Amino acid sequence: MYKPLADEIRPRTLDEVVGQKHILGPDGMLRRIAESGQIPNMIFYGPSGTGKTTVARILAERTNRTLRKLNATTAGIADIKQIIAELDTFLTPGGVLLYLDEIQYFNKKQQQSLLEFIEDGRITLIASTTENPYFCVFNAILSRSTVFEFKPVTAAEVESAVLRAVELLNARRDEPLTLEEGVVRHISASCGGDVRKAMNALELLFSASAGRSRLTLEDAKAITQRSSMRYDREGDEHFDSLSALMKSLRGSDPDAALHYLARLLEAGDLIGACRRILCSASEDIGLAYPQAVPIVKACVDTALQLGLPEARLPLAEACLLLATAPKSNSVVMAIDRAVSDVRAGHVGPFPRELQNVHADGTGFEREQGYLYPHNFPGHWVKQQYLPDDLKDVRYYEYGDNKNEQAARAYWEKIKK
DSSP states (O other), rough: OEEEEEEETTOSSSOOSSOOOHHOOOOOOOOHHHHHHHOOEEEOOOOTTTTHHHHHHHHHHHHSSSSEEEEETOHHHHHHHHHHHHHHHTTTTTTEEEETGGGGSOOHHHHHTTTTHHTTSEEEEEEEEEEEEHHHHHHHHTTTTTEEEEOOOOOHHHHHHHHHHHHHHHSSSSOOOOOOTTTHHHHHHHTTOHHHHHHHHHHHHHHHTOOSEEEHHHHHHHHHHHTOOOTTSSSSHHHHHHHHHHHHHHHHHHHHHHHHHHHHHHHHHHHHHHHHHHHHHHIIGGGGSHHHHHHHHHHHHHHHHTTTTTTTTHHHHHHHHHHHHHHOOOHHHHHHHHHHHHHHTTTOOOOOGGOGGHHHHHHHHOOOOOOOGGGGGGGOOOOOOOEEEETTTTOOOOOOSSSHHHHHHHHHHOOO
């Protein structure tokens, strides 16, 4: 019976697990918990192929509990009831350690069906998820669990697993294959921190080597093209990519901005990239370079008309413009202060001078008395615009860039 390479070389001990040194190293908290033999309820959070299932199996073997495994993408209440029915029987003398994969696919009722048994200790839960558990796991489960984050495995760490897999695959052959310089390094770097993906690529490479005695770097590149991409349009990768793009623009790092733009475009997320770029023009550049808004809007419109792959050109132009432009967040600070007052109920009646003229002569104590600024020198006249309770409030503070300081000097001169 065929057994995937990734499963065949699955580590049997914590020392064999590649990566995750922050939790599995000599002083790592998860290792110390494992060595104690007292396994609490835990949630393993991280991308695919980083060892979550493997570690759960190793932990189960260190306890006197029976391991049961469910995948939330296919399991339901009936599967949970079957496990519950085994409790307190000869099938599970020490209780059950339940490994629940992809817990984010269980709804609230399904997750809560486990609470009673987690509470009294008959079920110890180890759940895994590729999505942020604080968004997808219900509070009742979270409050009874410890969250451990599994991080993408570095290329250097993946290499050790790839070399071990090469030895295993060559042991099956009459004539072992030799690997061209750079093959192992390329496969390790191209898997995006996913050890399983590296194993699948290597297994496929060996399968396609019939009649050959050497694995070439060219073949390795053909097998692994685009394999390093991690992206989920509705998951953490989506929001992390968008966040990284905007923060790189805000941080004036054109190289990082282009990198995250490329990741979004390679994943086909043209709309997400356009929205972040448009937002940055007003939020991060603002009045320091107000021309950025129409320029970026033109770039985005062009990109949407062109579609991919040509859309990468105007969007790259927009990113470079924003990343290298002077920055000011005076716009977002000003509107946020105003919105905060409005939400807090600090509104008050409109000043009589600002009300619509249709109200004049209908019982008001006085006529509107509005002063038309264009009738005065400099097109300005002192007049109250905010409600009485807010008349001395200041929302906008001039930024320290050339444009806003020029505007400040202009109005200080006029308003004298």
